Amino acid sequence: MSLRSANIERIDGGFFDVLVVGAGINGAVSAAALAGRGASVALVDRGDFGAFTSQESSNLVWGGFKYLENYELPLVFGLCRSRNRLMKAYPDNIKEIGFLAALSKDAPYAPWFAGLGATAYWGIGLFGTKRPRLFDAEAVKDEEPAIDTRDVRGAIQYQDAYLVDNDSRFVFSFVRSALEAGAAVANYVEVVTARRVGDRWVVTLRDTDSGAEITTSARVLVNAAGPFADGLNEAWGVDTEHRIVYSKGIHLVVPRLTTTRHDRVLAFFDDTGRLFYVIPMGRRSVIGTTDTRVESPYTEVTDEDREFLLEQINARLDLPRPLTTDDVIAERCGVRPLVVTRGTGDQNEADWTSLSRKHEIERDDHEAVVSVLGGKLTDCLNVGEEVCHEVAALGIPLEKDHGTWYGEPAAQTRAEFYRQARLMRLDALRTKPDTEPLTDRLWRRYGRRAFDLLEAIRADPAMGEDVMGSADYLRAELYTAAEAEMVVTLDDFMRRRSKIELVVPDDEIDGSEGLNEVARILFGDDAERRLAEYRAGKQAGRRPAPSA
Known part of the structure; x- marks a missing residue:
């Protein structure tokens, strides 16, 4: 069963x-x-x-720097504390990252004023990250050559965090x-x-x-x-x-736009005065997000959405050639459920x-x-x-909260996994450039269950092989997903248990010999049906069923 x-x-x-x-x-x-x-x-x-x-977030864990302009100080303080707590509880999954905000002549804030805000944000966050930095236009270009600095007055860099995986x-x-x-x-x-x-x-x-x-x-x-x-x-x-209103946000996943010297989020004000970002995702970059009021939770990326983001980023980066829709590898589109007080006109307060x-x-x-x-x-x-x-x-008796329901395994457990991985030369199995060590990836994704993956690879070296080439997923991981991750449809694995769909172009996925093996491992005798459902869904652009 x-x-x-x-x-x-x-x-x-x-x-x-x-x-x-x-x-x-x-x-x-x-x-x-x-x-x-x-x-x-x-x-x-x-x-x-x-x-x-x-599944449609920016993968960011942040305290809400932008909420400072509306003086929502208690909210920012609470979010920063939550961010610090998550970074401490999930050191391999949630990592601190810099946000380099380039300020053009049309930006609503001068660099010195934005710098004051970044310093206040650092303090409100109880100094839980590295201190903010202030750059002039020349220094911005040195820090990130991809930024077009012809219209940039300067920049600030403040710190938040992001999810390494999806x-x-x-x-x-x-x-x-x-x-x-x-x-x-x-x-x-x-x-x-x-x-x-x-x-x-x-x-x-x-x-x-x-x-x-x-x-x-x-x-x-x-x-x-x-x-x-x-x-x-x-x-x-x-x-x-209270009730919910909807704001649609989209992201475009494209080939990496920024230097690989270090991971950093780039922040810009778009033509409407709203912040948008270029977020690193391994060998990819994620551009977004938009903020559009909608009446339904069911949304899709429109041609207008796509063209707007591409136009905004092309105007702010110094790229070898402008990005086009042909460069878009994947798209994310979803609604943010925003809370308002019930009552006539409450969304306009x-x-x-x-x-x-x-x-x-x-x-x-x-x-x-x-x-x-x-x-x-x-x-x-x-x-x-x-x-x-x-x-x-409501009368349900609960035990004292010892914090055992969240967080990564203890440091000693992590050290033992890394010791065993070194002894079996796990990272030597990977020869691809610009990919993280297998030891880091398996520990981050599986924690204590990563020991079982080591055992599987020791018993059968074929378990340490990538199944889909550029997808970076081991055969042993597929068997783990089949046994322990409740994968019902192929989309569950391709989009949510992994992020293959977010980083590999559709034509590479569909043309991969490994896709058939993925389906066989996950679904056994039902593989053909699940594969047909997946391909039909991709062709139709069908969205997954909603949470309820």
């Missing part, structure tokens, strides 16, 4: 303290925190884990944590009906892959459906003081682009529902703790 099937069997007919609906970052971290404190927890999502908003894989790390703490979790399981019966919720669920329906019960529901939270609350008869990514957590005592509204990756640990507080207030 597969891991997913075993978990669905546990959920069917079960009675849990808490059922968490939605497995984006908010739902995954809520399930991990609750299970880590002794609650019996079930977590479901009608799509894949981290398959909607949580965002949805980070979400999955909390799903794994919840599993290890005893939670029952399942992707592609949707809520059909939910009704309050006495002291519990009775919920009918459907496995969207097989069509089978099951029933489960829980004392408390946690609504972590992200952009779909309002609709879920309406179906459950739950009223909240502030300028649209000034709305922050704060979160609100509301508790309905009568219905025994906790709603998580808004938020961002940076604040995820706070969300988990706050959800625990509200669930405990």
Whole structure:
């Protein structure tokens, strides 16, 4: 029986303290925190884990430097503390990075004034990063030759952090944590009906892959459906003081634009006065994001979106030739669920682009529902703790929080893995230029499970071979994904457990001999069907099912 099937069997007919609906970052971290404190927890999502908003982020872990201009000092302070905490808990996954903001003559702030803001930001962040720096135009060119400095007055560099791997894989790390703490979790399981019966919720669920329906019960529901939270609350008869509005953001993934001397984010003001970024992603660069008000959570990159970002970056970088749509390897497009107070005209209380990514957590005592509204990756640990507080207030007994539900393994465990990897000369298996050592990559992705990968490679050297050439994924990793990562569709692996789709052009993927082997390892006898579904979905440009 597969891991997913075993978990669905546990959920069917079960009675849990808490059922968490939605497995984006908010739902995954809520399930991990609750299970880590002794609650019996079930977590479901009608799509894949981290398959909607949580897979479309900028991969940045930051304190919200831009929120300073609206004097949201408490929010910035809280986000900076969260950023510092995540960097400490995930030293191999979340790393400090510089943001070099080039200021042209048309920029809203002079370099000296921006420098004051960067210094204040450093202080508000409790000096948890390297100190900011100020550059004149000549120094900017020396620091990053890719920047066109003809119209640049100067620049500042402040520090934040970023996810080295992809965002949805980070979400999955909390799903794994919840599993290890005893939670029952399942992707592609949707809520059909939910009704309050006495002291519990009775919920009918459907496995969207097989069509089978099951029933489960829980004392408390946690609504972590992200952009779909309002609709879920309406179906459950739950009223909240806040609601969600949508802002669409897009990113374009292109070949690396900046020097490989060191990783650094470039920041620019676009023609509308809003910041956008060039973010490193290994051998690629990510350009974005935009900020467009939309009425639906279902979005796509339009020709206008694409042309706008390409025009903005071409005007600000000194490139051998202008970027065109032919250079775009992949696109990310999603909505940010922004929180506003209910009431007529509430979305107009502030300028649209000034709305922050704060979160609100509301508790309905009568219905025994906790709603998580808004938020961002940076604040995820706070969300988990706050959800625990509200669930405990509804009468669910929780153990003391020892912080075991998040973070990387202990330094001694890491040292032992690196010792064993050196003895077997793991990094000598890789001869490609500009790729990180295998030891670093396997430890970052798998933590303690990376020891099993070493054993597999020792037993069979073929397990240490790349399956898809430029995709940089070992055969042993495929077997691990098949066994332990609840991969239901090929897109789950290609887009979320890995970031192959984000860094390898579609024609290279589809023309790769390794793609067939990937499907065979992941799905066995079902490989042909899953491969056909994947190719049909790519051709149709179909988006994954939403979290709810």
